[in-house]
Amino acid sequence: MASASSTSAKNLFHDSKQKLSERVQANITSVGSLVRQIQKGSKSNEILGQATKNFSSAETSINSTSSQLDRLAVLTAQLSEQEERVEVSCDKLSQVKEQVRDMQR
Numbered sequence: 001m002a003s004a005s006s007t008s009a010k011n012l013f014h015d016s017k018q019k020l021s022e023r024v025q026a027n028i029t030s031v032g033s034l035v036r037q038i039q040k041g042s043k044s045n046e047i048l049g050q051a052t053k054n055f056s057s058a059e060t061s062i063n064s065t066s067s068q069l070d071r072l073a074v075l076t077a078q079l080s081e082q083e084e085r086v087e088v089s090c091d092k093l094s095q096v097k098e099q100v101r102d103m104q105r
Contacts, residue, residue: 039045
């Protein structure tokens with residue numbers, strides 16, 4: 001009788017162990033489903049993707065603006081040089097006008 005009781009206890013233990021394993025597996029699957037539902041509901045992946053696109057776009061704009069500022073610096077330097085040349089030319093014109101007046105007297 002002891003062996004029947006022992007066999008019965010072993011079977012009961014094995015069945016309990018099997019049911020516990022099945023329940024753990026079912027709980028893991030349920031948690032996985034819950035996580036997927038939370039991600040879908042929060043749209044965190046979409047928000048993260050949009051943030052990445054916005055950052056990339058901003059970086060491109062910053063680089064473009066930087067290039068344009070460099071070009072503007074060159075143009076400003078060129079305009080400054082041209083202004084100086086125009087001033088020199090205006091001074092020379094004034095001198096020539098004075099010389100013409102002096103010659104006409």
